Amino acid sequence: MTRVYATKVAERVYLLDTYALGVAGTVGAYLVKGPKPALVDCGYSSSYESVLAGLAEVGVMPSEVRYVIPTHVHLDHAGAAGRLLREMPNAEVVAHERALPHLEDPTRLIESSTMVFGRQIMELYGRPDPIPSGRMTAVREESRIDLGDGLTATLMHTPGHAPHQISVTLDNTGVLLTADAVGIVYPGLNALIPTTPPPSFNPSELVASVGRLRQMTPKTLLVPHFGARKDAEWVFGRTTELVSSWVTAVKEMWKQKSTLEKTSERMEETVATDAGVEELPIYAKVSVRTSVMGIMHYLDKNH
Ligand SMILES: [Zn+2]
Numbered sequence: 001m002t003r004v005y006a007t008k009v010a011e012r013v014y015l016l017d018t019y020a021l022g023v024a025g026t027v028g029a030y031l032v033k034g035p036k037p038a039l040v041d042c043g044y045s046s047s048y049e050s051v052l053a054g055l056a057e058v059g060v061m062p063s064e065v066r067y068v069i070p071t072h073v074h075l076d077h078a079g080a081a082g083r084l085l086r087e088m089p090n091a092e093v094v095a096h097e098r099a100l101p102h103l104e105d106p107t108r109l110i111e112s113s114t115m116v117f118g119r120q121i122m123e124l125y126g127r128p129d130p131i132p133s134g135r136m137t138a139v140r141e142e143s144r145i146d147l148g149d150g151l152t153a154t155l156m157h158t159p160g161h162a163p164h165q166i167s168v169t170l171d172n173t174g175v176l177l178t179a180d181a182v183g184i185v186y187p188g189l190n191a192l193i194p195t196t197p198p199p200s201f202n203p204s205e206l207v208a209s210v211g212r213l214r215q216m217t218p219k220t221l222l223v224p225h226f227g228a229r230k231d232a233e234w235v236f237g238r239t240t241e242l243v244s245s246w247v248t249a250v251k252e253m254w255k256q257k258s259t260l261e262k263t264s265e266r267m268e269e270t271v272a273t274d275a276g277v278e279e280l281p282i283y284a285k286v287s288v289r290t291s292v293m294g295i296m297h298y299l300d301k302n303h
Contacts, residue, residue, distance in 0.1 A: 003017075004017065004057075005017055005050055005054035005056075006031070006054040006055075006058045009030075009220070009227070010170075010220050010222070011175075012034055013030060013031070013170070013175060014030065014031045014033065014054070014058050015028050015029075015030060015222070015227055015228065016028060016029045016030065016043075016050070016054030016055075017050065017054070018042075018043030018044065018047040018050045020043060020044055020076060021047075021124055021283075023283055025186060025188070025227070026186065026225060026283050027043050027044065027047070027076045027224065027225065027226070028041070028043075028222075028224050028225070028226050028227060029041040029043050029051055030177055030222050031054065031055065031058055032147060032151075032153070032170065033058060034147035034148045034149050035147070035149050036066040036067065036147045036148040037060050037064055037065045037066060037147075038066065038067035038068075038069060038145070038147055038153065039051070039055075039067065039068050039069065040069045040071065040222075041070060041071055041078075041179075041224055042068065042070055042077065042078060042079065042080035042081045042084055043076060043077075043079065043080050044075055044076055044124075044125045044126055045075070045079040045083055045125060045126030045127060045128050045129070046079075046080075046124060046126030047080060047126075048080035048084050048126075051080060052084075062084070062087040062088045063087075063089055063090055066090060066092070067091060067093075067094055067145060067147075068085060068088065068093045068094075069093070069094050069095065069166075069168060070093070070095050070099065070103070071095075071165055071168070071180070072095075072161070072162045072165035072179060072180065073095075073102040073103060073109055073162070073164055074109075074162060074197070075125050075128060076125075076224070077179070077180075077224065078095075078103060078128065079125055079128045080128075081093060081103065081128070081131060082103070082106075082128055082129025082130055082131045083126075083129050085129075086129070091135075092135055092136065092137055093131055093135055093136040093137070094136075094137045094139060094155065095136065095137075095138070095166070096138070096140075096157060096164040096165065096166050097139065097140055097164075098163055098164035099164035100133070100136050100138055102164070104131055104132070105130060106127070106129075106130060109128060110122060110127065110128070112199050115198075115199075116198055116199075116290065116293060139155045139157065140157065141156070142154060142155065142156050142157065144171075147170075151170065151173075152170075152171045153169065153170050153171065154168070154171055155168050156168075156169070156212070158179060158181045158209035158212070158213065159202065159205045159206075159209060160181065160202050160203070160204075160205035160207065160208065160209045160210075161179070161181060161195050161197070161206055161209075162180070162197075162200050162201075163200050163205075165180065165209075166179065167181055167209075167213060169216065169218065174220055175218065175219070175222065176213060176216065176221055176222065176232075177222045178213065178223050178224075179224065180195040180224060180225070181195075181206070181209050181210055181213060181239075182195070182213075182221065182223055182235050182236065182239045183195055183235070183238065183239045183242060184223075184225040184284075184287050185223070185226070185235075186225065186226055186283070186284055187226060187227060189275050189277070189280070189281065190274075190275050190276070191271045191272075191274035191275035192235070192238045192239065192242060193242075193271055193288055193291060194239065194243050194246050194291050195225075195291065196246065196247075196291040196295050196298075197290045197291060197293065197294040198293050198294045198297040199294075199297060201294035201295065202298065203243055203244070203298065207243055210240050210243075211240075213236065214233075214236040217232075218232050220232070221235055223235070225287070246267065246291065246292075246295060247295055247298075249266070249267065249270075250263055250267070250292055250296060250299070251295075251299055253266065254295075254296055254299050260292060264292045267288050267291070267292050268280055268285055268289075271288055
């Protein structure tokens with residue numbers, strides 16, 4: 001089957017499918033194609049060639065890219081940034097100030113991924129290349145960048161999923177690149193999975209970030225996992241609802257010393273019921289397990 005790498009999802013914006021671990025429709029990046037092209041998120045290091053293929057489909061040369069914006073340092077968003085920068089001599093990285101040390105020295109990211117997913121995982125994800133500090137600019141609470149031709153983007157700190165996360169609005173367009181502030185909805189699986197991973201998920205910060213984004217009343221959400229959504233209100237509402245109901249459910253089981261496996265199975269059942277399917281695909285199970293793990297980790301730290 002021929003792969004489609006780029007799909008237009010809004011005026012001047014393309015969804016790039018990174019085909020993470022060879023699977024379509026799970027990890028996306030976005031290209032904003034103005035006079036100063038900006039790549040928002042990068043996928044895993046092992047899928048950098050898909051990003052380059054996406055740029056080629058859209059007709060943007062890597063040397064034209066001016067901004068690379070990993071919304072946070074998790075490897076499905078920032079993993080390929082360093083590798084891509086080698087092909088993009090005119091690009092600077094813009095990321096949250098707490099993300100920069102990890103992008104410069106990815107040791108801790110690799111440690112935390114192997115802690116969550118096991119030793120072999122780096123063979124699948126690919127090791128992130130370090131990014132020289134001279135090529136990075138920090139975002140604190142909020143920053144604006146100029147994409148040319150009257151188009152600007154505002155980068156806002158949206159912690160909760162991770163303390164170093166930013167979301168991006170394309171000003172005056174109604175388009176919001178949410179990052180993982182909102183839950184996962186995989187194509188063909190009609191249920192939302194909250195994005196509550198270890199090591200730094202924080203429920204109240206996540207809900208507050210969703211509230212701030214919701215107040216902006218965006219018309220189009222561009223979600224990394226996965227794709228464009230026009231039902232912003234539903235996505236915000238459902239994310240808020242499920243973060244709190246999952247924390248409550250996982251906490252009940254955590255108090256009874258339920259294992260990660262048992263708790264994950266239980267939450268998988270709720271997602272499968274929601275979606276009206278017998279069994280979840282493996283990548284959705286991994287997402288559920290990761291989110292359960294994040295909640296358990298949060299409970300361990302805070303009680
Ligand atoms: Zn993600």
